[in-house]
Amino acid sequence: MARPIWTGVLSFGLVSIPVGLYTATSAHTLRFHQLQRGTSDRIRNRRVNERTGEEVELDDIVKGFDAGDAYVLVEPDELDEIAPGRSKALEINGFVDLDAIDPIFFDRTYYLGPKSKDYAKVYALLERALAKSNRAGVATFVMRGREYLVALKSEEGILTLHTLHWADEIRDPREEVPDLPGSRVSAGAKEMRMAEQLIDTLAMDWDPEEFHDTYRDKVADLIKAKQAGETVEKAEPAAEATNVIDLTEALRASVERARAKGKQSKGKQSKGEQSKGEERKQRTGEQSRQGKGGKQGRTGRRQGRKESGLSELTKAELYERASAAGIPGRSGMKRDELIKALEQAGRQAA
Structure with missing residues (x-):
């Protein structure tokens, strides 16, 4: 059983529930150690005093804010003292329509569970009310020395907490991305029809189980091959950019290939069922x-x-x-x- 990474009190109106916050996802990335080339010697990161070159214990490290002419030192306890309630309280400020939150604001997802069975009824009441209303509770709270803006949602019988980016953290794409098409750039009617046709042909139902980390598999195969003294086949080169002149032909060929692939997939599936x-x-x-x-x-x-x-x-x-x-x-x-x-x-x- 997992341990909560944060515990506190969730409140909406005058109703309060002791809750725990649990990590909802886990990465399956293959991790490598850093070694010095030609040896099996590990390279490790250490906390070192840049003036003396000596390693410093964690307890002897304080936070310092660079004020320009000097550092302003802040002890960990001082950070806790300025918001003792905020670090243990998750108070919902209000409820918003889920569709009103732009996906770009969502950051990380956590599970929120009641502290004990004694609070199951209150927990279930909030979860079902959010599910029925299709709304999310918006709140702020402090965790690990940082304040978070969060959205509380109902998902398949459980409350989930999603950390959100602050409004001033969202960058303006018009300022960040060069060469974006302006209003003067227009697509031909024929090209638009073919693009829409291609999208319809490639339409699919969303099922996350249909996707898996193929790159991780290839990295694992590479490791096994090197252990056995073998070589692995290199990946195909990336596709070249489509020339604007050949856009119509590229769209037409894409539609034909998508249709052929769809028929082939259905044929394999039916043939597979018959041969079972x-x-x-x-x-x-x-x-x-x-x-x-x-x-x-x-x-x-x-x-x-x-x-x-x-x-x-x-x-x-x-x-x-x-x-x-x-x-x-x-x-x-x-x-x-x-x-x-x-x-x-x-x-x-x-």
Whole structure:
């Protein structure tokens, strides 16, 4: 069970609930250590006094604000003393329509839970009221020496807290991004129709399970290959920018390719559904011939996998089949795990 990263009191009107704040996401990025080239010596970051070169203990470090001619020193306790209530209170200032908050304001997401079962009724009341009204509670509070503007939402039976950027933190795109098209730049009617047609052809339902971190997989494959003294295939070069003169032809070709890909995907899916029964029969017959357990059982499983054709598929094709079969957790599976999960799904369906 996770521990809350912040505890305090959530209040709206005269109603208060002791709550805990929990991290809602976790990164799965592969982490590397820094080493000196040609050695296995770790490179570490240390807190060093730049004048003496000596390492400084954490307890001996204070915060200093550069005032120009000198530093203004601030102790950690002094920061807590100026807002003792704000660091333990999460008071909702009001409720706004969810659609009124521009997505650019959202930063990080946290789960908010009641401190104990004694407050479950009050917690559920606020969560359901927010869900029914499609509104978010807006509040500010202090956590880890920083004040946050937050939006409190209801999401599938739980309260979620989203930290928001302050208004003055949002940059003006017209000042930050060069070469933006102005009102004088217009697209032809034919090009506009084809662009809309391409968007319609590529329309899809949002399902986050359909996406997975392919770059992380390639990094993991690179590490395994280097361990084995092998090389890996390099990625394809990035696509070149579309010439304005060839825009219409590029749009037309994109629409045709998207349509062909859609038909091919549907064909594979229907063919896969038809062949599931045959694959299950092949696996069952092979396993019965080889027997259960021991060397014969292992040989049967290998032969069954070969007969099913799964071992000959690429990881992308395996993932496509796993998506069609609705296998949970497929986005984080390796190639062998996808094969095993597909085989298990076939056995269960039989």
